[in-house]
Amino acid sequence: MKKGLIVIGPFVHALDKLSAKCLRYCSKGAIIVGNDGTIERVLDMKQNDDSALLETQWKEYDRITLKPSQIVIPGMIDTHAHAPQYFNCGLGLDMPLLEWLNTYTFPVESKFKDLQIAIRVYTSCVRRSLMNGTTTSVYFGTIHNDATILLAKIIEEIGQRAYVGKVSMDRFAPEYYCEETHQGIDDVRKFMEQMKHFNMVKPILTPRFAVSCSEEMMKGLAEIYNEYNDVPIQSHISENTGEVKLVSELFPSNTSYAEVYDKVGLLNEKTILAHGVYLTDSEIELIKERRSTIAHCPLSNFSLCSGVLNVRKLINRGVKVSMGTDISGGYSSSMFNSIRNTLIATASASTDHIRNETDATEDTVPITIDEAFYIATVGGAEALNIESKVGNFVEGKSFDALIIDVDVKEGSIDSFNDLYSDVFTSVPAHEMEEKKLKENFSRFIFNGDDRNISKVFVQGRDVTLNLRD
Incomplete structure (x- = not known):
């Protein structure tokens, strides 16, 4: 211009x-x-x-x-999207989370070592995201450095503002799609250096979730965070009851899922955690204290039958909330679909007290269209600590x-x-x-x-x- x-x-x-x-x-x-x-x-x-x-x-x-x-x-700010999973949009939504990952997600993501596949899917994904009005997006890539750098190049060429993460995962994944711990940490360091050459696209540390990351790997990522102290972090938390149970078995010395991330040094004001459907009151308080953000992904929560997040409760407790499409757990790249389903989700949560025959409280008030739009714009900017740069017309x-x-x-x-x-x-x-x-x-x-x-x-x-x- x-x-x-x-x-x-x-x-x-x-x-x-x-x-x-x-x-x-x-x-x-x-x-x-x-x-x-x-x-x-x-x-x-x-x-x-x-x-x-x-x-x-x-x-x-x-x-x-x-x-x-x-x-x-x-423009919309999508704080949780899986770029390689765009291939699977609308597929496998009759399965619970962990089964869905093994049946659809891991087999497809493993193929992104083939850069021709990566070019085709990533170009379509980014174009579709922008066409639907998302001007800033936070993407998970795959475990492959070359393909994730290619994603960053495609984003910059098309013109979106974005944060891109090379996925880290060293266990509870198929052998064909799993990293050796130290090699995975070294690859992230290389990725961080490679990302210095981009302008509108920034790196984000991306431990997939506690289930697929050993404590050693997460501590290694925390060390990288301390070396690059302006880099954000993204992961998942409390999306599904089976996942929550598995985390408690894998980390018996921790009192909660949120504490797992906190103890390894990955819970802070630059952390975005997707879902948070089954957070306990103590976890909500911990996330508030660390000034981390919950990325609400209503389409995915509904589609995979994970549950309904009470967004009002998080707002009332002072937790930062943003919004995500979560493609392809969420079947649509449109953040406007996410806004609609956020309103539906909070309306549903607002009637829980009726079904449970309890009194209405301040946590049963559904959010308004104003609040949902704020979460999808300014809320996303606050999650990324770029509210001084984007989110509204100032x-x-x-x-x-x-x-x-x-x-x-x-x-x-x-x-x-x-x-x-x-x-x-x-x-x-x-x-x-x-x-x-x-x-x-x-x-x-x-x-x-x-x-x-x-x-x-x-x-x-x-x-x-x-x-x-």
């Missing part, structure tokens, strides 16, 4: 503090982006008509003026954004915007545009898909054409 860019039109984003009403709707606005992709100014021209500034201070900038049916929203942050259109002929939304003045006759004219904006946004969240995403921006750069080569 040689010049700067001005996007003129309505926008919606979450503010910097999670609450039941944390979305800000601006029906007449402008976002000014510098040539480095950083937001220079955010204007609400309904409150202060600064349109004259656009003709003077930024007159040389390129412009995009939105149609009445279009809205600008922040001056100084990067312009990672989507232009959505609720009136696409081939889409699945009927907005009826032309009927509003006839249907809502008592709504004052000055309030009608904001009403349309709020309701178009809600229609998109619940019914929209990639057909409604007109443009995708990462660091101010329109990457849409990269998705249709």
